[in-house]
Amino acid sequence: MEPLAAIDSRRLTHLRQLEAESIHILREVAAEFERPVMLYSIGKDSGVMVRLAQKAFAPGPLPFPLLHVDTTWKFRDMYAFRDRFVAENRLELIVHKNQRAIADGVNPFDHGSNKYTQIMKTHALLEALRVHGFDAAFGGARRDEERSRAKERIYSFRDRHGQWDPKHQRPELWNLYNGKVKRGESIRAFPLSNWTELDVWQYTWLEQLPIVPLYLAAPRPVVERDGTLIMVDDERMRLQPGEVPRTEVVRFRTLGCYPLSGAVRSTATTLPEIIQEMLLARHSERQGRLIDHDEEGSMEVKKREGYF
């Protein structure tokens, strides 16, 4: 990797500038909040965010734990990656599950992606924040992901119910973030706000960050459902009458719960090939996420309720 100061004419490249700005955000939140936490979703954005945090506080450890809100329906590869990643980087990880919902048997098949996401992700997240008393939570969301994200602040204020009001956001100027909250209120902080999908991949490549193998193409058992390829990752997958899993060479542009993640047919087996495919692609990355399509403006509805 290129040393920071070797850049000619004392001007940072766009990635180094984004990096410097993100490190600034991470340090501001760590300095101004009593109990921050970093949401860790195991995906590529989380990988970049953790690396930026390591850079922000080196040679010290991260001054906050990671939190994985576990729906129990992630890909097996994701769990394996998570446990190895946390051990190798000596990170403190809290795993939180909505135990009551699990006991009630909530699953993506019977409850529909909308309700399932609300219970297993949004409710679980809010519960975790409350139980541990976190007053700031880092998320890896980017403004280029979805239209309602484009207006999201870097410090996104949430009321005591974890809810977001798009009409009453605090103005955010320069790099002067307003971290004042009352007891029970919190912020979500988005250090990757100004990064794009390409920036994240390019940085992952530059920094040689590890990624979950699911991002790379490999033969995997899938079924095609309403035009979307769903991977049959374990025996809990409910096949519809007539559905027979077949092996196809596929990969994932975004990772989530396996029954809700659409795979794409691809032959990209290296990071540069992924980037190449993305650059030449004709569809946005969230297309593979089933939860966005439920209704128009669905992300905004979820965010108002407390979703990341």
Next chain:
Amino acid sequence: MSTPDGDERTQIERDVLGYLHAHEHKELLRLVVVGSVDDGKSTLIGRLLHDTGRIYEDQLSAVKRASAKGATRGAGSEAEVDFSLFTDGLRAEREQGITIDVAYRYFTTARRKFIIADTPGHVQYTRNMATGASTANVAVILIDARQGVVAQTRRHAYIASLLGIPHLVACVNKMDLVAWDEAVFARIAGELSAIAGEMGIPDVTCLPISALRGDQVATRGAHAPWYDGPTLLEHLETVPIDADLNLTALRFPVQYVIRPDLDYRGFAGQLASGVVTVGDEIVALPSGRRTKVTAIDTFEGPIATAFAPMSVTLRLTDEIDVSRGDMLVADVPPTIGTRFDAHLVWMSERALDPARSYVLKHTTRSVRAEIERIAGVVDPETLRLAPAETLSLNDIGQVAIRSHQPLFFDAYRTNRATGAFILIDSLTNDTVAAGMIRGGGDEGGARDVKAQVSASERRARLGQAGAAIAIGGPGALERAYLVERVLFDAGVIAAVVPREAAAVVAAAGLVAISVEAIDGATLDGVAIDGSDDDEATARALLAALDRAGRLGEREPFD
């Protein structure tokens, strides 16, 4: 159509590593795009995103569906894509058919990565434009060719100058609706240059465009053969932004102290300005203790030199007491004080209460502060200061502030990072104002006189506003000096200067005369009808200056 085309596509296909390597070296440019209602701002941004391949097919087809539904225009025809829909954000706004907040958009070309702050242009949204403008290198202002320069245009230019944006681009849009009339464009461009001169914006560029049809946005259209300047995208890719960075004086606000064990104490922060090298002597504020930098640490290891806006960790020779909110400085010291003058953009529905104190956040330092005096509210259209008892939402005020603890600051004009602050209402915790420090107050003799002079003050003193005259053709230099003499004798302060100095000199309130590779003479880019008689040309320029309102209130020259 919506993905990289031609050469770029070929390169990605053949040599993605080479492509990635090239893209590692891109610069980041932030721009704010503003326009009055219906100037076509959303269409322009949608067009930029679309033409640079940032719109994917699923998004395009969603927008095509919505265009057909006629979400913003009644019955939209299916064939015509409503580009404005690409940038339409939140549900509440979609229902109203307008955007009401700042949204950020991203696109990239082979040379630069761009971040667009998309801000609405309604009068009541000064707040939003100030927000988008605070981090911008470039302001793109849209002007409807049919309307020309309107009051809103002046407001937008003023906010751009207030927020210290060094580069202004005026897009004269909807040129297709005025039959691509060159004279219309020239008139608007001339008026805009005059405004920029008055407001002290050093770099102005005007472009004739049609956002709807795409002419001169990402590609050159066929409708303006008389226009030989760059397209908007070409301009954004090449406008020099290196000099915008303040590398002259070290300002390192301490964000966080890293202390993993007893042997290591590092001061983490992002350089607000300047350069620091291992071995440099620095001063820690507020203690005033002098010490040396022993190491500049990063995750990758120690480095010899760091410059703004890098985020690094500094170690110091002496065990001095430094914590968050302190500042490490070198070179010309900042002003240290509790009193200063500032511009405030009021952003809250609760008006300013001079009897209360607010939380003031400046760099990494938060202190209590009061507004001691409201000098007045600035009318962004006339630049006049009107007396005021308070500031309300979207008011721009000139105030004197007193903080309970000292701040270490520079004038905003010389240093955006150490001249900016926000005010927070400690009852509601809302951000209620954005502040730009004009200079130190009258305590301890620390008044920063330089930073106080505004374009309007200069105008009052000089009795004229700045302008740039360019002269070309054979014997141009000789004629330039003749023009200088004629203007000087008429009481105008004018000077022949090198071409690259013209904008700066004009921004300072003088009439800059420079030799350029043109035929004849121009005033702020607009051709002046001359004749073979050099002195007649000089008099024509004088008359043009007067008509353009640069010469203030004085006796007619004739």
